Amino acid sequence: MEFLKAITAKEAHDMITAYPVSPHTEIVDITEALGRVLAYDVVAEEDIPPFSRSLVDGYAVKVKDTQGARETNPALLYLKGEIRIGREAQVVLESGSCIYLSTGAMIPEGSDGVVMQEYTRKMGDAIEITRAVYRGENICYTGEDIQKDSAILRKGRRLSPFDLGALSALGITGIWVYRKPSIALISSGDEIVEVGQKPAPGQIRDINRYTVASSLQRKGAAVTFTGIAKDDIEDITGHLRASAKHDMILVSGGSSKGERDYVTAAIEKLGGEVLFHGINIKPGKPTIFGSLWGKPIFGLPGHPASCMMVVIRFVLPLVRRLEGESGADEQRTTGILTTNIPSSYGIEEYVRARIHHNENRCRITPLFAKSSVISSLSQASCYIIVPEGKEGFEKGDEVTAYYLD
Amino acid sequence: MEFLKAITAKEAHDMITAYPVSPHTEIVDITEALGRVLAYDVVAEEDIPPFSRSLVDGYAVKVKDTQGARETNPALLYLKGEIRIGREAQVVLESGSCIYLSTGAMIPEGSDGVVMQEYTRKMGDAIEITRAVYRGENICYTGEDIQKDSAILRKGRRLSPFDLGALSALGITGIWVYRKPSIALISSGDEIVEVGQKPAPGQIRDINRYTVASSLQRKGAAVTFTGIAKDDIEDITGHLRASAKHDMILVSGGSSKGERDYVTAAIEKLGGEVLFHGINIKPGKPTIFGSLWGKPIFGLPGHPASCMMVVIRFVLPLVRRLEGESGADEQRTTGILTTNIPSSYGIEEYVRARIHHNENRCRITPLFAKSSVISSLSQASCYIIVPEGKEGFEKGDEVTAYYLD
Numbered sequence: 001m002e003f004l005k006a007i008t009a010k011e012a013h014d015m016i017t018a019y020p021v022s023p024h025t026e027i028v029d030i031t032e033a034l035g036r037v038l039a040y041d042v043v044a045e046e047d048i049p050p051f052s053r054s055l056v057d058g059y060a061v062k063v064k065d066t067q068g069a070r071e072t073n074p075a076l077l078y079l080k081g082e083i084r085i086g087r088e089a090q091v092v093l094e095s096g097s098c099i100y101l102s103t104g105a106m107i108p109e110g111s112d113g114v115v116m117q118e119y120t121r122k123m124g125d126a127i128e129i130t131r132a133v134y135r136g137e138n139i140c141y142t143g144e145d146i147q148k149d150s151a152i153l154r155k156g157r158r159l160s161p162f163d164l165g166a167l168s169a170l171g172i173t174g175i176w177v178y179r180k181p182s183i184a185l186i187s188s189g190d191e192i193v194e195v196g197q198k199p200a201p202g203q204i205r206d207i208n209r210y211t212v213a214s215s216l217q218r219k220g221a222a223v224t225f226t227g228i229a230k231d232d233i234e235d236i237t238g239h240l241r242a243s244a245k246h247d248m249i250l251v252s253g254g255s256s257k258g259e260r261d262y263v264t265a266a267i268e269k270l271g272g273e274v275l276f277h278g279i280n281i282k283p284g285k286p287t288i289f290g291s292l293w294g295k296p297i298f299g300l301p302g303h304p305a306s307c308m309m310v311v312i313r314f315v316l317p318l319v320r321r322l323e324g325e326s327g328a329d330e331q332r333t334t335g336i337l338t339t340n341i342p343s344s345y346g347i348e349e350y351v352r353a354r355i356h357h358n359e360n361r362c363r364i365t366p367l368f369a370k371s372s373v374i375s376s377l378s379q380a381s382c383y384i385i386v387p388e389g390k391e392g393f394e395k396g397d398e399v400t401a402y403y404l405d
Numbered sequence: 406m407e408f409l410k411a412i413t414a415k416e417a418h419d420m421i422t423a424y425p426v427s428p429h430t431e432i433v434d435i436t437e438a439l440g441r442v443l444a445y446d447v448v449a450e451e452d453i454p455p456f457s458r459s460l461v462d463g464y465a466v467k468v469k470d471t472q473g474a475r476e477t478n479p480a481l482l483y484l485k486g487e488i489r490i491g492r493e494a495q496v497v498l499e500s501g502s503c504i505y506l507s508t509g510a511m512i513p514e515g516s517d518g519v520v521m522q523e524y525t526r527k528m529g530d531a532i533e534i535t536r537a538v539y540r541g542e543n544i545c546y547t548g549e550d551i552q553k554d555s556a557i558l559r560k561g562r563r564l565s566p567f568d569l570g571a572l573s574a575l576g577i578t579g580i581w582v583y584r585k586p587s588i589a590l591i592s593s594g595d596e597i598v599e600v601g602q603k604p605a606p607g608q609i610r611d612i613n614r615y616t617v618a619s620s621l622q623r624k625g626a627a628v629t630f631t632g633i634a635k636d637d638i639e640d641i642t643g644h645l646r647a648s649a650k651h652d653m654i655l656v657s658g659g660s661s662k663g664e665r666d667y668v669t670a671a672i673e674k675l676g677g678e679v680l681f682h683g684i685n686i687k688p689g690k691p692t693i694f695g696s697l698w699g700k701p702i703f704g705l706p707g708h709p710a711s712c713m714m715v716v717i718r719f720v721l722p723l724v725r726r727l728e729g730e731s732g733a734d735e736q737r738t739t740g741i742l743t744t745n746i747p748s749s750y751g752i753e754e755y756v757r758a759r760i761h762h763n764e765n766r767c768r769i770t771p772l773f774a775k776s777s778v779i780s781s782l783s784q785a786s787c788y789i790i791v792p793e794g795k796e797g798f799e800k801g802d803e804v805t806a807y808y809l810d
Contacts, residue, residue: 031615034623035623048609048780049777053777083607087595087606087607088605088606089607104609140778152780152783161617165612165613167615168600168610168611168615168616169612171601171602190489200493201492202510205576211569214439304574308566329760331810333739334767357734357739360803361739362738362739370549374551374574378567378571400764
């Protein structure tokens with residue numbers, strides 16, 4: 001029997017990153033585009049705002065007319081009407097006069113500042129200005145938000161609510177994004193039963209189906225569960241064949257090297273290739289990565305916590321590439337460790353932890369639990385990475401914690 | 406004309422937190438439960454795992470039989486068969502013998518440790534054990550993950566992928582959650598046109614509809630856009646009436662005090678009550694909060710960045726309460742400011758910023774932009790809060806940054 005010749009986490013990342021993917025594109029409505037990944041750069045075809053606008057309710061003035069104005073020595077300007085919101089400014093502001101406008105109204109030609117209503121007094125058909133205005137004060141100039149011909153959003157970006165705001169400002173309602181990758185998920189193991197079943201002695205319910213599927217769906221993938229496979233080469237190849245039309249295949253369980261190494265056997269039987277089997281990480285060592293029918297396939301550890309850490313660290317980055325996303329950053333925080341974390345040299349370890357923010361300080365408390373334990377992930381809000389070149393961290397060390405949710 | 410008598414951010418939070426809400430409940434399938442909020446505590450009716458399991462491929466032993474075992478002086482144990490995965494262990498382990506089992510298989514009675522296959526050698530029908538085993542080694546005991554009768558998930562918790570794993574382990578397929586709150590969204594302003602339209606001079610396209618709706622949807626709310634209202638008391642009351650069946654109403658634009666204060670007027674005309682108008686924050690001062698037909702209503706600033714900061718700071722906490730969520734923590738990081746942030750005493754200010762992680766250090770760079778500018782939110786990854794009692798922060802200060810996405 002052959003034991004794991006595990007590769008390093010970096011080698012695994014490199015091989016996964018080198019795996020070629022070619023995401024497809026589709027057009028979606030702006031109301032459906034949240035969280036989708038842009039397939040082309042968006043270049044502004046207009047200035048936003050399309051005209052200079054007032055940021056406040058007040059009076060458009062010439063700045064030089066307000067020089068030296070103060071409460072006890074106001075500048076007196078003649079009120080020459082109002083520019084209605086939503087209308088074109090059809091007057092030109094002349095020296096010695098001012099024009100009323102409310103927030104968002106167009107700045108008239110000849111004006112280079114707006115005085116807030118709070119710093120004015122109405123005196124018949126004149127306005128007393130009690131404060132000097134600086135050039136550009138309370139004006140949002142044409143193109144100040146978005147400049148015509150500028151690339152405002154880059155290909156590969158996952159669209160946020162704010163991005164949708166920028167797109168709507170430009171009148172873009174149909175957005176070219178990458179298609180959601182379609183991922184097939186198989187659970188395997190003679191001991192695994194459906195969640196609705198009462199396990200017989202020696203059996204347990206399927207957990208990985210729900211944790212893995214929901215994590216991938218949250219990142220924008222379309223997940224199809226193709227069932228529970230028995231520890232049997234025929235049954236596993238059958239499930240793999242049923243997953244052939246998807247962009248990626250995940251099999252949880254059956255990834256240990258040894259007598260039950262059905263996933264490797266099934267990949268090879270179907271003409272695929274195992275690229276690596278085993279990563280020097282904890283938890284998650286017995287992980288398989290390969291290629292079948294030109295598509296990436298992972299064999300994931302059966303233990304729920306191991307399985308999820310491998311999904312988070314190794315599967316999701318590939319899912320993001322399948323989605324066309326480039327250069328996304330995980331949300332994380334730096335903080336002070338509250339206890340020692342022992343770890344073994346030569347293994348990259350993922351330690352689940354909790355975060356406590358207090359004022360501008362952050363404390364990070366590791367939770368120690370076995371890899372089979374799902375409740376520890378439920379209780380954790382983050383995880384810490386102990387690099388393979390370190391034998392753990394000490395209490396008081398400053399570390400980076402990655403948010404789990 | 407009346408100017409804003411603004412209240413503090415804390416007073417605003419207190420009034421919003423005091424607003425009574427009573428979320429309804431419904432039952433959903435586990436495959437639909439991600440991100441939903443639990444309506445009842447979940448108490449485990451079983452131990453998980455339901456039996457003690459092996460964490461590795463190897464041999465179940467009696468720990469005392471392996472005492473002192475090492476490579477050069479192995480313990481010799483007779484192999485008394487195998488416990489198949491998914492089956493009940495029907496043998497009792499006796500001293501001097503061992504039983505083969507693979508990862509996940511049931512531990513036989515009489516065994517208190519499992520030796521990994523890597524530390525064994527097969528010698529005919531005996532096994533040489535080359536390493537001593539400690540008590541409990543490689544065993545996950547009955548109930549070690551989840552203990553029967555323990556409350557594993559509390560009411561008010563937003564369900565994560567890991568929570569779904571814990572629920573599936575317990576065989577819980579139908580989950581009682583709070584109903585998604587239904588939120589009506591109205592854009593208002595004579596200058597606002599639909600995103601598909603070409604704005605005439607003085608007009609701009611609706612931005613807030615898309616930024617606000619997508620932010621609320623991401624947090625689990627069901628948002629209905631009820632159209633663009635003109636700056637006209639009849640049109641606004643008409644839109645409010647059309648929103649009456651929803652759990653909360655949001656109107657963006659028309660919230661400044663002054664001639665265009667149609668939202669306040671419309672709320673009062675319909676028999677509602679304005680609870681506050683104006684918060685000492687920047688951006689977002691002209692914010693209205695009130696009660697109409699026993700439901701909360703917000704008047705949001707029209708400027709896109711102001712509008713979104715008010716949604717993030719003041720609307721979302723109420724949306725979370727409407728969803729039944731309790732005690733959620735925003736994702737944040739601590740870091741070092743790269744430039745000064747000037748701010749005014751007496752105003753709570755929200756400054757958009759970018760985060761740069763490098764090793765275990767985090768640097769935070771403020772982006773300065775006008776409140777009307779949506780592209781600055783698109784570029785920011787976080788925001789910093791300058792408390793009202795501070796006149797800004799200095800370069801090098803340690804601050805907390807809240808993730809925007």
